[in-house]
Amino acid sequence: MPLADVAIIGAGAVGCAMARRFALEGAKVLVLERGADLLSGASKANSAILHTGFDAPPGSLEQACVQAGYAEYMAIRGRLNLPVLETGAMVVAWTEAEQAALDGVEAQARANSVDDVRRLGPAEIRAREPHLGEGAREALLVPREHVIDPWSPFLAYLLQAKALGAEILFGAEVAAGRREEEHWRLETSRGRRRARVVINCAGLYGDVVDRRLLGESAFEIRPRKGQFVVFDKAAASLLRTIVLPVPTERTKGVVLCRTAFGNVLVGPTAEEQQDRDRAATDEAALKALIARAVEMLPALEGMPVTATYAGLRPATEEKGYRIAAMPDRSWITVGGVRSTGMTAALGIARHVYGLYERLGHSHAAVAEPECPPMPNLAEHLPRDWSAAGHGGVVCHCELVTKREIEQALAGPLPAGDFGGLRRRTRCAMGRCQGFHCLARLAVLTEGRFAAPLATPTEAP
Template identity: 30%
Template sequence: MSFYDVCIVGAGVVGMNIARELAKYELKVCVLERCDDVSCGCSKANSGIVHGGYSDEPGTLKAELCVKGNRMYRQLEEELHFGYRETGSMVLAFRDEDVEKLHKIEAKGQKNGVGGLSIIDGDRAREIEPYLSKDVKAALYCKNAGVTSPYEFVIALAENAVENGVELRLNSEVTAIEKTNDGFKVTAANAETVTARYVINSAGVYSDKVSAMLGIDDYKITPRRGQYVLLEKEQSYLAQSVIFQVPTELGKGILVTTTYHGNLLVGPNAEEIDDKEDVGTDAKTLEHIVQTARLSVPDFDMKKAITSFAGNRPISNCKDWVIEESRVPGFINLIGIDSPGLTSSPAIAVMVKGILVQAGLSLVNKANFNPLRKAIIRKKDAAFKGDINATDPNEHIICRCEQVTEAEIIDALHRGIAVKSIDAIKRRTRAGQGKCQGAFCGSRVRKLIADELNITQEEVTQRGPGSSILPERAKRGEFIKL
């Protein structure tokens, strides 16, 4: 049985921000994750938006931490190189009553301390975004919003945390937590047991289940599924900023944006479901998303759609996020961290550190903490001479669509996190993210993983234990007609 100062349950964007923050100190920290990789829950399947902070009710944790988190991204990108850029965002008004709503949203933003806010008319909005609908009357413009690659952010945090001494234990679903005289005994499904002075519950859609393990059953998490459509990079000219419509009670609504890597993205809807593992998509919902997105940007070409996906947000029965030491001393609960959780996650980590100090944890700075992490993806310039038959790993192309080299994939396999699935490599290198969705490179990636790790190709799965070893294909037929 291993002993730790802090045990973190969940390796999503919140859990790994906390782990990396605590890695700055002389502490023994572990992270237990139920999946075979980090960022396999709602952290990987979301819009990737770094929100400005104008949508949340003033005085809430959401409002406070969104603004603080937004301001931390530039430095984090300089240190970790995961992919972030400031693009600005717009909230569009199509009717006079929508314009009134824009003024209310602007007032919220000003109370929350959001900078770079202004209401502009439709003509000015179309100067910034020429492909907006002619029906746009006005827009709330926020300079400080941006886009990031959410799963690459989590991977970067995890790699840096591990390099600085954090122990990451994958395939370790927590099944029981017991309070002891010295702290907690935490048991995982693989019969692994750890003890820790403090436990942090950052289990996302399962945070209510983890809390209940200590008799704290005050919370209920309802998954709110959001479906998306991803289009080819050649459609990215249609949107340079993040384009929202006036939000509804269920969320920020259908958006149109260019992802960090240059694909056009539309979605999500918001549907409350029962199954926390249900991340399926359906043609009827995708059609609704597409038609709603066309109100903002009419002319994207659905023949250029390459895939659809969905993610579940953890909606709790509380009005605001719960981030606190629970009534069980030393057990820190993070409940219902939905949007803007990605934006807020660095600030949440700082807040949790403060809660731990108040609970009695002593912090001593780690003299050799290294805040830097090198990027995996290498930007290719005009001089790059890649070829699928090259012998040099730096020029040997494995994925044609995204120009991913053998050297990048080998690098990704040796970053301190033991992964061996095709999807894990896709998240790290973008091999399989392009037009053909892995139809060309899937078998090549599998062989390279097997050869590099000295395992059989049958041991290389698509997305972890129990998944098919067959490469997935783009399912264009489901929504090509839209």
């Protein structure tokens, strides 16, 4: 049985970045993901905002990882063809109390070395966002907060890891394990595996994995549900900037922003629940989100809603990241990574590699491998439908081509289920939510997934 240097449990945003970092450093990497595809857990419902760390606690691990992750993302995005929709963000104060709190928000940003922030008065707010509702008293402009594709970066990270020899197993839940001499023996739903060091990136199940293999956990996951509303693409012309609320002690609040795919998004809510797997939407919360969006951007009144969804964030009893190395057990836990995890993932991976080195391990770093550029899904850049030979458009709402579908089902990391295919291509994620393209997709994916789509005769 082969022996890996590290076994990374979980292929969410952090796990994918972790696999890339350790593979680049020369480690022999094993990734164990219980889902059928990457981003099967909390990470699939991220808000796609690339954070500067302006509002992170100064001097915190979160602040350091967010800013390191931002810098690395911007450095590698060109070669990986990862889009950035340059929007900037405004923290908008609508009340006198919120306006008073902007001083603290600005001071925090400057303490975090985000020195390009500046205050905007009502006239400047209106000039930047003419469709914004009345009553905005003042705002803090954060020019380098942007919007990105929420899924393609992590596929790129995992593809790089695989190109460097990483073994990636989906449908591989870690059921048990024990330390034997100089390595861990892990029992998974896909057989036994061995690794010198285990890195727990299990997200919503981080504490469960710690208790299952270590007998204890230093934290408790308290799933926090966030619901979102996605407005039709026609709404994108109404908004240029990410509109952020003045944050509270408990939550960053409801955000209004464009998406890389040409929609407008509002959310999330912040609701604690016990269920770690199911995040259901509810009508009252969605109506409240729509009402808040219309209050901020009145032209959204009557705008069609393309989709609603809910995601879970792996909150704990403390706000900070719960990252710790256990030298005597050859184990590193990466837990409690919430809304900033998408940006921070690359920074977290670098930090954890440093912890790994302090455990006494080192490798010979390799040159970053050639990685084919990711297919572009962003609306503001050229898409596959505009290039010759695409084989026809399968999903007309999102203009997804047959070639894009076929490429997502092939290659070193083909889509493992329908959710993975949607995240790779955006098929069935537009106005009709698959009503018109599901039959064609069932034909194109026949025999590919453990849970097949309806056959053409069964599809609506």
